[in-house]
Amino acid sequence: MMLTFGFVWAFCLLPLPLLVWWLAPPHKERTTALRVPFFRQVTSATQSAVSQGALVLPRSRLQMLTTILCWILLVTALARPERLGDPVTIEKSTRDLILAVDISGSMDDRDMEAPDGTRKQRLQAVKDVIAGFIADREGDRISLIVFGAKAYVQTPFTEDLDSVSELLNQTQVGMAGPNTAIGDAIGLSIRTFETSEVDQRLLILLSDGADTSSMMSPVNAAEIAAQAGVTIYTIGVGDPEGSGEERLDLDALEDIATRASGSFYYADDEQGLAEIYDRIDESNPRVTDTQTFQPRDQIGFIPLSLALVIGLVVLAFLHLTRPGRRA
Incomplete structure (x- = not known):
């Protein structure tokens, strides 16, 4: 059995998320805030660090790995993977x-x-x-x-x-x-x-x-x-x-x-x-x-299904293990 791709140029899309991360400006969103006159006293009492600018939500290593893996699987499905059968004459x-x-x-x-x-x-x-x-x-x-x-x-x-x-x-x-x-x-x-x-x-x-x-x-x-x-x-x-x-x-x-x-x-x-x-x-x-030809079986549904399953499993896991969730 041999594996080939019907649209191999699709793999050029692999670095696209990295380019967007580097070159695109961060997303900004205005929200309402509550002004606290004694804010400094509160932060001093709680020993919290105060910083200027937007708050960037942290991402776990599991989220990053899942995102990268799902993107690779989606691009692979877009490249139309094909399984070549034995040559038929x-x-x-x-x-x-x-x-x-x-x-x-x-x-x-x-x-x-x-x-x-x-x-x-x-x-x-x-x-x-x-x-x-x-x-x-x-x-x-x-x-x-x-x-x-x-x-x-x-x-x-x-x-x-x-x-x-x-x-x-x-x-x-x-x-x-x-x-x-x-x-x-x-x-x-x-x-x-x-x-x-x-x-x-x-x-x-x-x-x-x-x-x-x-x-x-x-x-x-x-x-x-x-x-x-x-x-x-x-x-x-x-x-x-x-x-x-x-x-x-x-x-x-x-x-x-x-x-x-x-x-x-x-x-x-x-x-x-x-x-x-x-x-x-x-x-x-x-x-x-x-005339000789090799039968081709389209198997693009395999990486697409894997991306869907992995995404749903990780999403469910993060939902169940997030802080503050009541049993």
Whole structure:
């Protein structure tokens, strides 16, 4: 624990009473007096000393010490004493990340190979891998966008990773329509990034089909994203040899990533998808802004309370012990 003062200049007031005692004229007060014709005889009979001028009431040593101590305590309270706690370090991430996940009808195909060799639904395989990826994003802000025929913001930017994972688990194939609107997903991501105030902005777009229903072409959307400082990583999990909605357009996904300073990856199994996320992590290390501060507790009430208690105790003591007081 460390003690500091918020207004240390207050201690300049400590010698003020001494200066007033030295420089200020004494207080004078006129009072009525009784003239005694035989005053000299009275003083002679009582052997009292006679002096000219005002009468200065004597002060005991206890009164002087109490006055000095209370003044020091009052000035100390005015200096705003503060108790410093242990340093607290806060790490704030300077990276915002959007996961754009394709949930079109083709994501229901069961052609993703699990590590045990079984076949798994494409969307379920993606969910299982992304869950671990999200869990490792401690400190990052993540937004989740799902898209099919239309694109929707499932979660805005948040550091509540559990909520992102839970909402991702609740998504089902076809919830956003059967078609694939990659360009709209990129456009919605750009608008979502408008609320971001950090420099590192990543979009990870995962799709298993070709763009068929976007209002803006994916390539144009990628160029706009690059101008907005958004890096796009595209991941293809579909069948390049398919037809229609189920055909994965590898060239388009690669073109999107290239125009937005990112990279394109293709995965046909769950293990390969997990390795892709590891490579994305390696190429984009997390950047943090570290801030350290010490909590401050105001304790000015302590010297103020001590001054009040000491003053009252001494005042009561002098009152009880003054001469001439009857029991």
